[in-house]
Amino acid sequence: MNAKDEIRNFLQEHVRSCKLEDSQDIFAEGLVSSMFVMQLVVMVEQKFGISVEGADLNRDHFRSIEAMAAFVTRKQSR
């Protein structure tokens, strides 16, 4: 399973929407509360073995499936 699929599966369990689009902004559309972002940070750290610190702690990296997958790929390639 690639990063996008894993993120989509996790989000799908938590968001209040039948089907999530990859580019859908989960915060702007009110699909999750803002506090949910910390669960996303912990999820990507645990699932993908990366560390999210300092400047990485930016909501833009967690806005959508697409944004999260791109962030994970960038971190893994470093």
Add this chain to the structure above:
Amino acid sequence: MPSGRMTISSIGVVGAGVMGTGVALALAYTGHRVILLDVAQAALERVKVKLSEDVRTYAVLSGGRFGGMASDALTRIELHDDYEQLGGADFVIENTTEKWAVKEPVYRKLDAVCPPHVVLAVNTSAIPITRLANLTKRSAKVIGTHFMNPVPLMPTVEVIRGTHTSEQTLATTRKLLAQMGKDAIVVNDSPGFVTNRVMMLMINEAIILLQEGVSSAREIDLLFTRCFGHKMGPLETADLIGLDTVLYSLEVLRENLNDVKFEPCSLLRTLVNAGCHGRKSGEGFFAYPSNVVRRA
């Protein structure tokens, strides 16, 4: 005395639960020295971990506002389990559990260790300020500050003027809140004040609807977020507040207003008894997998 142009710089924060740690961080982010006190050793152990996790959360949620200040903020918070340490505080914010039996001895101790000019601010969502003030020899210096969760991000505080609260105490409190970048809305003392007199009834009724099978938790909340444009539904709000706190608040309202409409519903009691306290325990009306408290 920290009044007029002087900055209120050293703040005692009593109780290191969800609200106490939130208040401590909000103060530390805005440059204050914080003496964070909790007599439960287990709470102090937990709070070290919680504070370092919370600074990460707020770095993300604040859109960069608290990002670079994270490590600095933690150095401004001292953890203690001894009331005597509060003797050097300019202002004290008390955040212990919403139960009279818990708060009563705390106010007697605070009155004994804090210099007479120090304001004691009660961070409560329901307990009458005047009743707590009367436990002390400084009732004019006791005021209510009902902070909202998550404290560092919420811009407004419901400030409660007790029967004896002086204008100077109100001015000092407004000044500290301004230093924290927060506005105050001042109301008179009454159980539950304005916010929770309404909010707790709404949450209780939403739980009753769930209990009766009228709708699911998700759909009850969706009606509020989608139809009314609320940021959060009543059940998710309850999870954020803490179901134990919701229960205690309803009990305080029931007792003080002597009105059965505040009777906590049985599903709420069952969840609290089962340790499902909402977001902080990982389970409530919704699941919060990263916060799950492991049970042996």
